[in-house]
Amino acid sequence: MNFQLSEEQQMLADSAKRFVRDNHDVEKHRQNKKLMPLDEATWGQFAELGWLAVPFAEEHGGLGMGPLETMVLLQELGEGLIMAPYIATVVLGGGFLRHASDTQQAETIPSLLEGGLQLAFAAEEYERVFTLENTAMKGEAQGDGVMLNGTKACVLNGDHADQLIVLARTAGQPGDKDGLSLFLVDANDEGIERTPHRTVDGRQGAEIRFSNVKVSEAARIGELNQAYDIAKSVLLEGLLALSAESTGSLAVLLNDTVEYSKTRKQFGLPIGKFQALQFRMADMFIAMEQTKSLLMAATLKLVEGHDDAAKAVHAMKAQLGRAGRKIGQEAIQIHGGMGMTDELNVGHFVKRLSAVDGLFGNADVHLMEIARSA
Template sequence: MALVLSEEQSMLRDSARGLISDKAPVSHLRQLRDSKDPTGFSRDLWKTFAEMGFSGLLVPESFGGSGLGCVEAGVVMEEIGRTLMPSPFLATAVLAASALSRGGSAAQKSEHLPKISDGTLLAALAIDEGAKHRPLRTNMQAVRSGNGFRLNGAKAFVVDGHTADLLIVAARSAGAAGEREGLTLFLVDPNSKGVETERTAMVDSHNAARIIFDNVELNADSVLGEVDQGYRLMEGVLNIGRGAVAAEMVGLSEEVFGRTVDYLKERKQFGKRIGEFQALQHRAAQLYIDIEITRAAVLKALQSLDADVESAGAAVAVAKARAGSTATLAVQEGVQMHGGMGMTDQFDIGFFMKRARVCQELFGDSNFHADQLARLKNY
């Protein structure tokens, strides 16, 4: 398949870019941060997102969505990356919608997917428990209790967890930490007795939460997918999320590159525009090449996910690893080429550096995915 967007996908990109650049420039994030907004994103803007059909991109048409694929979700994520827009799109419209569509029962789909599509339900995926992304190390306990389960444990780095109306939680119903067998996904109401949510301040001014589960009682209908067989579903959903985050980092990298090139054309030193200095030209050219290669890798991963989620792991690992290293290079070069003022809070480039750092860690950093690729290729 050609590594270019179709006409329809290009139209979706233009639509998303027009809305996001107009309603959510970087100043929008700055205002939310400075006002210490308790939600951390604009609910009015999310409503507009839903009205334009973005929240239902991955929801099947039979449940009120568009029934599109990961490439289309990646298109929107790339535009979100350009302005650093804080939004529940990743947590709700990508991760939760994918989990429910792929693993939900008929009743679960009917109850939740239409609400995701119309923007009235926010959801979050609660996987990680430590400082690094290690899904197989899940140790949260799900013990059988009556006709259901009792959850005990804690989750960290739950994206948009403090605003979620529904939590999708990974817990160990059998086996030991590190084993693939014995993982189960659960649908949990965050208002249930025993659930305690704490919003955590992230360096990039986006949303995350730490959630504690203390003897949370769930019935059998709360199981998403199959008991003890949740790893396959979880890994597929995580790969979709990884592809989406990689697309966000492409948008972020390209925006930083564009801003930096504009600055090189304007800033004068020793009577010349600094963009005339060959050393900076070489560095800018190298960054441009890096971004374009990463863009191709990310689009390939998204296309692979749409073709077959189960066999897309290698392509996703390449894309997420490359996107992380490219975004890191882009923001480092951007800050350095802007000189001392690039380090000041008054200048927007620092916001991109902080977001790139968080996206690098989200769902596995470059080292994690290099290791994943090596294991998949039996190195």
Template sequence: MNFQLSEEQQMLADSAKRFVRDNSNVESHRQNKKLMPLNEATWQQLAELGWLAVPFEEEHGGMGMGPLETMVLLEALGEGLIMSPYIATVVLGGGFLRRADAATQAKTLPALIEGRLQLAFAAEEYERVFSLENTTLQGAVKGNDVVLNGTKASVMNGDQADLLVVLVRTGGQPGEKEGLSLLLVDANAEGIERVPHRMMDGRQGAEIRFADVSVSQDACIGELNKGYDVAKAVLQEGVLALSAESVGSMSVLLDDTVEYTKTRKQFGVPISKFQVLQFRMTDMFIAMEQTRSLLLASTLKYVEGHADADKAVHAMKAQLGRAGRKIGQEAIQIHGGMGMTDELGVGHFVKRLTAADGLFGNADVHLRGMVKPA
């Protein structure tokens, strides 16, 4: 395996880091306390920089890159507190559109790449451990239509999306892979109610309720009742993207903590001189590097189609939860009382890592996934 970034990948990372330095600060993030529309100016900047086009084919106006470049970009963006629905719209929503029919792609991908179209993946449900096969949202097939009834919980970007990719059960029983379908639904269709909420890390989402929402089978991504494999592949890309963003956040927590110990003095010396704190920061560094290495390995295995790619992605998400908790708790404790306040970035990045652990199943869920048959 080649672990070195190509020249193109390095340029992508460097430009993203510059963007973060120029556009991300704790004060503006701290003031963002109310539900509000997407910052169109920031989103358009991402579009103009070409970042919304990264995973898409050149024939649709994309850059013809893939999960590796997405990983590089999101790790760099994860070093800032930028509130953008990149994972929800580009990685998840765009991942489904890339697997849709040609007519759907022609209608949607150019608008997404230009920053004119927002998407969300509605999969999570209440009172069920997150797993695609646990889906219960009912889709009754009536002629050429599917009628949706039920609720989806904690839908990333669900409050602002123009289109929803809805995972629905059109056959079989909860716990079965067969009978799952993916439908591309107008988020403003009659019978849909969206209840916005703010997530732990400040980003927005929504509970989405479906009451007799009629959708044509022509809006199905893939075959009816055969949506599991498509949903699994896109979700794996989402997990890898979320992990990359989180590694960027971990690196900030480590760097800020080390820098703080050099300036904070006690008994007349910087606390960085205390051996016990040196040990704890070393543990933080080890946890971060282990996570970064596993991220690269799991992404390469996914891209190259290794036989154990599924286990590698599960391992990555489990490691993300454990390492994020370790690094976050140490950063707060070493910063002392200041680490608990909104004044520093520490608490904001810890919230982001905590939210990331809960998305798409937490560490315990993915540890169990590693021992299940594929």
């Protein structure tokens, strides 16, 4: 099978590689972790480079690309730990907008492509293992609309988003796939309270409380009580995007560890000469290659519409959690005490991988999804 990039995909990868080279280092990342406001200059560059338009159809002003191109872009950005809400706004938010009404699309997509609109997917909740069907937040019919009440936890980009895509239960009980609905909600509507927070990797999110928030019929995305399939399809793309970004981070951890082993000396020899450490770095390489292979397989299956595409994505997320732990721990240990410090890349990448493992279900959750579909 030919895995070579097309000319357009290669240009996309090259532009991201240059951006990371020119805009990322440890000090830059350390500064970004201290800033609560979004780096608007960086987001503006994303818009100018056309990256915000990658997954959107040409009729909406996009580039008409898809998950493969998103994977190529995010693998490169993952090597730089670029702290921009691309996945929250473009992949997840944009994915839901593709299922929105013509009016909703006309009101949102042009602004998003220009860098003027931020989105967030409010799905995760407290006290429940994350799956879409475990959603409990209430959406009760009232007149010609729905009243939202409840709390969403760890909403990526929830503190900066202008619009929220809210998953709510309008019928049934937690655990039912039927009875879920999606709503596009103004983040500044009355009754919405946002509590910003930082995640372990320094990125931004929010806890969002909804208290008698009235949304109209026009705000709904898709059919009432039938949002599961839409949410699932968009979430699968989001999981692939997170995985693609993380494979870039895995590559940096491996490469930095190998380079360190060539320069750090013990007993008069570079530590990379010791067979025990060679074995450990070989295991890191194998774990990374397995992850990259699964990422490619899952992405192609999703693009081509295979029946087991969802299972492949769950397998990818489960593998990512295990590979991230394996490679991250080995990188820290081989770097010794320095691996734990804020001075080196290693700790920052390990924190990012730890955060990604917990997003939208950790490795164990996705293994259970595979078991249920067997």
